[in-house]
Amino acid sequence: MAIIKPFRALRPQPALAKQVAARPYDVLNSGEAAAEAAGNPNSFYHVSKSEIDLPEGTDIHSEAVYAKAAENLQKLRESGTLFHEETPCYYIYKLVMDGRSQTGLVCVSSIGDYNNGIIKKHEFTRPEKEQDRINHITATRAQTGNVFLAYEDVPELNAIIDHWQQQHAPAYDFTAEDGISHTIWVIDTAETGDQITQLFAEKVPATYIADGHHRAASAALVQKASGEPIDSEANLNYFLTTIFPASQLAILDYNRLVKDLNGHSKEAFLSSLEYDFTVEAVGHHEQKPSMLHEFSMYLDGTWYRLVAREGTYTTDPIGILDVTILQNNVLDKLLGIKDPRTDKRIDFVGGIRGLGELVKRVNSGEMKVAFALYPVTIQQLFDIADSGNVMPPKSTWFEPKLRDGLLTHLI
Structure with a gap:
């Protein structure tokens, strides 16, 4: 106690x-x-x-x-x-x-x-x-x-x-x-x-x-x-x-920005995403994820809605996290970011800054693509701590x- x-x-x-x-x-x-x-x-x-x-x-x-x-x-x-x-x-x-x-x-x-x-x-x-x-x-x-x-x-x-x-x-x-x-x-x-x-x-x-x-x-x-x-x-x-x-x-959400598409063309990148996500273009207006396993992506002036397909994640306390799903299926698999703690091609933006910060940095040319995540829940944090595991870096923003x-x- x-x-x-x-x-x-x-x-x-x-x-x-x-x-x-x-x-x-x-x-x-x-x-x-x-x-x-x-x-x-x-x-x-x-x-x-x-x-x-x-x-x-x-x-x-x-x-x-x-x-x-x-x-x-x-x-x-x-x-x-x-x-x-x-x-x-x-x-x-x-x-x-x-x-x-x-x-x-x-x-x-x-x-x-x-x-x-x-x-x-x-x-x-x-x-x-x-x-x-x-x-x-x-x-x-x-x-x-x-x-x-x-x-x-x-x-x-x-x-x-x-x-x-x-x-x-x-x-x-x-x-x-x-x-x-x-x-x-x-x-x-x-x-x-x-x-x-x-x-x-x-x-x-x-x-x-x-x-x-x-x-x-x-x-x-x-x-x-x-x-x-x-x-x-x-x-x-x-x-x-x-x-x-x-x-x-x-x-609050803790979002990601990446400097380039790791050699992929925009079309090839979008096509590759469809192996692990449903991909839907939703236009120019900011689009926040509305549920777990849903992501918003901003690329070349357009927002996309990504939903993780079944089988792309596990149900253990770490595997089920959206930060893990994004890391395994996009950042590592497609963009070549193996260690987000040390890779200089990725940056993190706390949700307190809003999606406008993601748009600004992509539109400026500093970054190529942005991903907005649904926030980790308090229960997920408790479950991970109880299991003795640790979260991926930059998972929570209070x-x-x-x-x-x-x-x-x-x-």
């Missing part, structure tokens, strides 16, 4: 929360972070993307960047912009995007659970990305990036969280520049906190990483290197998480994103 705890968050003064809040470090580049932080000394980008305060061209993985992150975090504390909660608390975090809301519980989760598989994974991690986060955690002595977890709904937990929101005023409530609203409540009574801890211990057999595999892996590696016994209550034996009930989550800087876990 899942072990979680309340914690003493490092968090901003209420009047400064919007100034502090920053998008996750890995969804924007250094230039974008510098632009968003311009004129705002309270922005958490000074911690999460601290290269913005160093000379242009500085290696973002250099020791100077991590040292600057630690220095800037200390400045935010010394200025009073950030303060350390006096007692351990749970936090409720509600996000609203385009009229759809999702509400999660911010807590710290057990690294022991991560190590023994109670916290389940569905992606491989890359050593160089792990090392970046290890260096950042070690320098700042803080987990500044949140790991996004999901769990099967527990009605009693939902009821407690709903009741607290109705009965208490939020600590933070603002709408960011991108239109996403962020509201946070502080659960500061021991009685309610104990109820939540007990319910997770009794009713939640597993949690699932939705987003933040590298942040979780890095926290575990920092703990391991410390030599601290895993069963102690030390802060570094836990890592910062926000846990959402599955019913509130939506996964929105909205949690903001960094609102709740930090000090180790």
Whole structure:
């Protein structure tokens, strides 16, 4: 069963929360972070993307960047912009995007659970990305990036969280520049906190990483290197998480662009597709897939509807995924892309950018063909994690994103 705890968050003064809040470090580049932080000394980008305060061209993985992150975090504390909660608390975090809301519980989760598989994974991690986060955690002595977890709904937990929101005023409530609203409540009574801890211990057999595999892996590696016994209550034996009930989550599509047709003419490519798909030209208007195993393809100004034929996929948790069907029957078989992680001829576009981004990049001549996929479902993600398998790369895109800087876990 899942072990979680309340914690003493490092968090901003209420009047400064919007100034502090920053998008996750890995969804924007250094230039974008510098632009968003311009004129705002309270922005958490000074911690999460601290290269913005160093000379242009500085290696973002250099020791100077991590040292600057630690220095800037200390400045935010010394200025009073950030303060350390006096007692351990749970936090409720509600996000609203385009009229759809999702509400999660911010807590710290057990690294022991991560190590023994109670916290389940569905992606491989890359050593160089792990090392970046290890260096950042070690320098700042803080987990500044949140790991996004999901769990099967527990009605009693939902009821407690709903009741607290109705009965208490939020600590933070603002709408960011991108239109996403962020509201946070502080659960500061021991009685309610104990109820939540007990319910997770009794009713939640597993949690699932939705987003933040590298942040979780890095926290575990920092703990391991410390030599601290895993069963102690030390802060570094836990890592910062926000846990959402599955019913509130939506996964967006994660689409593909390819630079060329691997030597095929347009006509030969379309003909070859018909071995594994029904192929129907649907015109010039954007066409989103409406169901699993249906794909939309944009080629030479025309959208096509592709439906996978029976026999082109298996029914195991990985084989049935649309990303697998596309990879095996199109990207590999016809376009010669064996490893989408490393092949420079393929690119990936999160569904948050819409199909217009695919059209723009094909029409510009940068890319030759685009494929839009039906989103992976939460149940598919759970099934794969439960089976011990991992998804193909770039399978899931979650929105909205949690903001960094609102709740930090000090180790």
